[in-house]
Amino acid sequence: MTVHQRSGAERNPVPPVSRPATPANIIRTADEAIEVAKTLAAEFEKGASERDRDRIWPVSELDAFSQSGLWAINVPKEFGGADLSWVAINRVITIISEADPSLGQIPQNHLGVVSAIRTVSERPQQELLFSEVLKGARFGNAFSEFGTKRAAEFNTKFTDKGDHVLVNGRKFYASGALLAHFVPIVALDDEGRAWYAIAERGAEGLSVIDDWSAMGQRTTLSGTVTLENVKVPKTHLVPGYKGYERPTADGAIFQVIQAAVDLGIARAAIKDTIDFVRNRSRPWVDSGLEHAYEDPYSIQAVGDLVLRANAAEAVLDRAGLTIDAAVAAPDATSVAKAQIATAEAKVLTTEIAIQATNKLFELAGTRSTLAEHNLDRHWRNARTHTLHDPVRWKYAILGNYYLNGINPPLHAWS
Known part of the structure; x- marks a missing residue:
């Protein structure tokens, strides 16, 4: 059984994927974004039923999607992005989701985190992280947890170690994490405030397990994420809580x-x-x-x-x-x-x-x-x-x- 197709019973951590060798396309206008989405959707639709039936990971499709530039369309213009309207972004997601809703769902948290960085981060952090997104980096997510009483409650925490933090916890519903390049982790500080600790997908101590077994949205690349002293530099520690204060x-x-x-x-x-x-x-x-x-x-x-x-x-x-x-x-x-x-x-x-x-x-x-x-x-x-x-x-x-x-x-x- 290859990395492209797994049974769902597999419990071994999935190794990280390499980033594409060339930078992603940069989209400039809403019309361009819509046309790119339609072109991709025509290809994504062809194998959507088979991917669902056999739970085949959309590896090449996801690379084409993120390399197309559509994952960076909400990066602000001052940082080199298109900063498209949310009318246009929603239309892009609808077009992709009509072809394959698993592929449509995978960038949801990526786009949300990019927007949060715009809202809460200082300029140096924005410049650093937006540059990664424009090059084609994919953010997965490690937000929700299985064992808490409510969705907005978290047990995952980080410890301050000077220029970096160490994150410990366990996550589920981690859409996109299997084939992400970075994994934003919702983790609490000593004051109980929630941050996005954006870890490298291949960071030591970060494991993503292919155990997503839902009846639908079967190839959203989700599963369990375990975090054991995962090192995240403070340059990648985003104060997400500020977006809700x-x-x-x-x-x-x-x-x-x-x-x-x-x-x-x-x-x-x-x-x-x-x-x-x-x-x-x-x-x-x-x-x-x-x-x-x-x-x-x-x-x-x-x-x-x-x-x-x-x-x-x-x-x-x-x-x-x-x-x-x-x-x-x-x-x-x-x-x-x-x-x-x-x-x-x-x-x-x-x-x-x-x-x-x-x-x-x-x-x-x-x-x-x-x-x-x-x-x-x-x-x-x-x-x-x-x-x-x-x-x-x-x-x-x-x-x-x-x-x-x-x-x-x-x-x-x-």
């Missing part, structure tokens, strides 16, 4: 990328529904029709799905606009607007992802459930990914804001 767009940014992934899943399911109904499904026996695509109930259902996906996309665009405003001028009002618009997008993209991936089988018929088609991957991906940050709490945030004037809490899940 005052109103900033950091939380909304981490959230909105999730919504873009879900919209991509919905788009893929609708596309495959239309293809199957037009080319494979049989008309119902009582319909008197020659073709399944003439069924008025199917016509109505597809129209409803596309309408809801378009509405979700419009609200996602609106969320991007409010995030751009909050990044440009962060205060309690602008950040709350960004959080609320993002929560609305999260609700609508979650609902259409679940609806579209479920409706696929109802409209396409029994033969669509055959293993040879692997169409259940859409539902598995939607059901797995939409469990991030449950939408039942988004409704509560929205209601409290509109009814009682209460702003959402400031953290990475809001």
Whole structure:
């Protein structure tokens, strides 16, 4: 069994990958980013079903993705990046996720950390870390932990050793960490404040284990990360907690990328529904029709799905606009607007992802459930990914804001 394909039962640490020999492309405009995303998506789509079915790691695809320059599109212009709007970034993630939502999810934490560096780091640290991103470095993540009572609680800590820190702990849900070049670790200092300790993927004491066994999003390169006296230079110690001590767009940014992934899943399911109904499904026996695509109930259902996906996309665009405003001028009002618009997008993209991936089988018929088609991957991906940050709490945030004037809490899940 090669590094490209693992059983999920493998418990040995996975060795780090080498960085590409040449620097990544630098994208300059939103139009360029969208065209690059479409070109990549056309290639990523070809093997997406096989990668899901056999859990084949997207090694070459990920290199193409990060080398394309799309992983650096939120680096500020003053540091050499494109600093694209969040409307454009969300569209890029949606395009990639429609082709392969695992690939769409992998850069989520990378983009979030890049944004956090912009928010909380001093200029020398920004120059250092942004230069790595522009060259094509991929940040994975080691944020969440399995053994804590709540998602926002951490046992992982670091010890100050002068010019560096030593990090100890254990992480899970580490999307992208297997094939990352750096692994940002959420670790607490002596005061209980959360920092991003950005460790080299090959740092001594840092192990990533391929034990991700979820039914969906199977190739997000996640798993367990163990940290035993991992040395991180203070140049790579980012004070992430500062992004939540005052109103900033950091939380909304981490959230909105999730919504873009879900919209991509919905788009893929609708596309495959239309293809199957037009080319494979049989008309119902009582319909008197020659073709399944003439069924008025199917016509109505597809129209409803596309309408809801378009509405979700419009609200996602609106969320991007409010995030751009909050990044440009962060205060309690602008950040709350960004959080609320993002929560609305999260609700609508979650609902259409679940609806579209479920409706696929109802409209396409029994033969669509055959293993040879692997169409259940859409539902598995939607059901797995939409469990991030449950939408039942988004409704509560929205209601409290509109009814009682209460702003959402400031953290990475809001």
